[in-house]
Amino acid sequence: MTTTTKLRPADLAALRAEIEDFNTAYADCLDDGNLADWKSFFTEDCVYKVLPRENYEQKLPLAVIYAEGHGGLTDRIVGVTKTTVYRKRYLRHYITNTRIRSVDGDDLRAEANYQVLETLPEEYTKILNAGRYIDHFVRQGGALKLKERLCVYDSEMVPATIVYPL
Amino acid sequence: MATAVQTDNLLNLKWPKEGPSRVPYWVYSSPEIYKREQELVFGGASYNYIGLECEIPNPGDFRQTKVGDKPVIFMRDEDGQVHVVVNRCAHRGVQFCYDMHGSGKTEFICPYHQWTYNLKGETTAVPFRRGLQKMGGMPADFDLKANGLQKLKVATRHGVIFASFDLTMPSFEDYIGPKMVGWFDRVFSGRPLKVLGYQRQRIRCNWKIVFENIKDPYHASLLHVFLVSFSLFRADNPSKVQMDEGLGLHSVLVSQRGEKKADDTTADIRQNQASFTLANPQMLQPEKEFPGEATVVMQTIWPNLMVQQQSNTLAMRQIHLVGPEEFELHWTYFGFADESEEMTQKRLRQANLMGPAGYVSADDSEVMEAIQAGISKYAANDAVVEMGGRGVEDTDHMVTETAIRAFYDGYRKVMGL
Numbered sequence: 001m002t003t004t005t006k007l008r009p010a011d012l013a014a015l016r017a018e019i020e021d022f023n024t025a026y027a028d029c030l031d032d033g034n035l036a037d038w039k040s041f042f043t044e045d046c047v048y049k050v051l052p053r054e055n056y057e058q059k060l061p062l063a064v065i066y067a068e069g070h071g072g073l074t075d076r077i078v079g080v081t082k083t084t085v086y087r088k089r090y091l092r093h094y095i096t097n098t099r100i101r102s103v104d105g106d107d108l109r110a111e112a113n114y115q116v117l118e119t120l121p122e123e124y125t126k127i128l129n130a131g132r133y134i135d136h137f138v139r140q141g142g143a144l145k146l147k148e149r150l151c152v153y154d155s156e157m158v159p160a161t162i163v164y165p166l
Numbered sequence: 167m168a169t170a171v172q173t174d175n176l177l178n179l180k181w182p183k184e185g186p187s188r189v190p191y192w193v194y195s196s197p198e199i200y201k202r203e204q205e206l207v208f209g210g211a212s213y214n215y216i217g218l219e220c221e222i223p224n225p226g227d228f229r230q231t232k233v234g235d236k237p238v239i240f241m242r243d244e245d246g247q248v249h250v251v252v253n254r255c256a257h258r259g260v261q262f263c264y265d266m267h268g269s270g271k272t273e274f275i276c277p278y279h280q281w282t283y284n285l286k287g288e289t290t291a292v293p294f295r296r297g298l299q300k301m302g303g304m305p306a307d308f309d310l311k312a313n314g315l316q317k318l319k320v321a322t323r324h325g326v327i328f329a330s331f332d333l334t335m336p337s338f339e340d341y342i343g344p345k346m347v348g349w350f351d352r353v354f355s356g357r358p359l360k361v362l363g364y365q366r367q368r369i370r371c372n373w374k375i376v377f378e379n380i381k382d383p384y385h386a387s388l389l390h391v392f393l394v395s396f397s398l399f400r401a402d403n404p405s406k407v408q409m410d411e412g413l414g415l416h417s418v419l420v421s422q423r424g425e426k427k428a429d430d431t432t433a434d435i436r437q438n439q440a441s442f443t444l445a446n447p448q449m450l451q452p453e454k455e456f457p458g459e460a461t462v463v464m465q466t467i468w469p470n471l472m473v474q475q476q477s478n479t480l481a482m483r484q485i486h487l488v489g490p491e492e493f494e495l496h497w498t499y500f501g502f503a504d505e506s507e508e509m510t511q512k513r514l515r516q517a518n519l520m521g522p523a524g525y526v527s528a529d530d531s532e533v534m535e536a537i538q539a540g541i542s543k544y545a546a547n548d549a550v551v552e553m554g555g556r557g558v559e560d561t562d563h564m565v566t567e568t569a570i571r572a573f574y575d576g577y578r579k580v581m582g583l
Contacts, residue, residue, distance in 0.1 A: 060362060064365055075445050083442065160369040
């Protein structure tokens, strides 16, 4: 088993840069509205959740969004865009402070802070959600994929509606 | 003729002559109405939902919540009794409890002058009460007992806690009446509950808009394409609407799941996607778990609770007030302590329907804010509520707004309007 402490600093830096590139592409995908491509960042058997910190810390399993597998991610996008009513809006992701928690071969645990701004064209930009990604990456065909992404947001309170994934 | 701009004193708050088939828009924006509601509705002869007993299972456990816009603490004392007190020091009014929840408490101490309260809300210590070196101190006749925290009258039924600022309230069962007790007990049979988690959202509209939303089956079969697509709620499914025997402020919408099909019901829904199917059908594999034919029962208990039972997703939706045109919805999702892991998973998956990102509820939060945006500049105009007639009676179908009319009929009596 390889742990982060055994990796050379240069390897660790390269890995962190790779995750940062991954997250930049992930943010681009959602911010540009390429929702159909969102699932390409995940493994087929992935788990994606958005949940408040209070549930996470009290070990309460409930999420606000809970999607399983590429099917679940597709349902989230199609369900939102085809069946629900909402006003036009733009998202802008800021993903920072990437830290690698552990490395075991191609199995990688990492976290990053995120802030997502939401702009309804007729209103001032507001902070929709802020928290951290708790990620489990694996490598498929050389590329990083998310086996699990938990978006754990800090405030107990969210604005009325979260339309798109974070 | 009414003008677009009106203030409270110009409006004189007179209900339209048509009665309950009209709702004047000033009830949704007037600061005067909001103040009166704090006093007469949330502070008056009503039982407000507080929380679940399983959230404070042990002595010394506590949680904060709100009654209307007033912060309260519910806690369990050493004898196992539940108490509800206001989060306001009896001395100078400090909101002394900062933590939203906790356990292992034996007392609460106000940080300002360290007045100390036990788990019943009684004052147990006032520093320098006898003075210091024969100087100062409270008057000799100062009575600790008469200077405790303000307490609410508490009622519990099958693990659910309610409380009232009115200490003369009858029992909870008399308050909601036998019909509503029957529906309540269908979910809350006494089987021990467990909390699955919380969701909280702030919505920019008047609190009554969400309360009536759960009394409005007309919108559910039209706005909620997702529900209709999967026949979870359709206008042509066997259904009924019932009110309590008293003021008609409590109600239930009852329905049962049908087969997924496209016909004239779905044809009336412009956005209908009859072909919409789930790529991961695991999300929605409901299992029947309550007696009777109904698969969805949405119960409103006046003034701050909506009990959600849609398929296997169970939640208490609690209203906290922020102002005349803003409120918070606090969702407590639950299951049963002895249920299978598989059933818990079903509930967690079906929770995708509800809450701020729910396939169904996100429609509501968007539309509710759009309602407020539409009406708040037009206080002198009225909503038309005539679907299913102008009466307030129970029905055995969903093509009606009877529960909204019954609600405003009762609301006027409570508010003296």
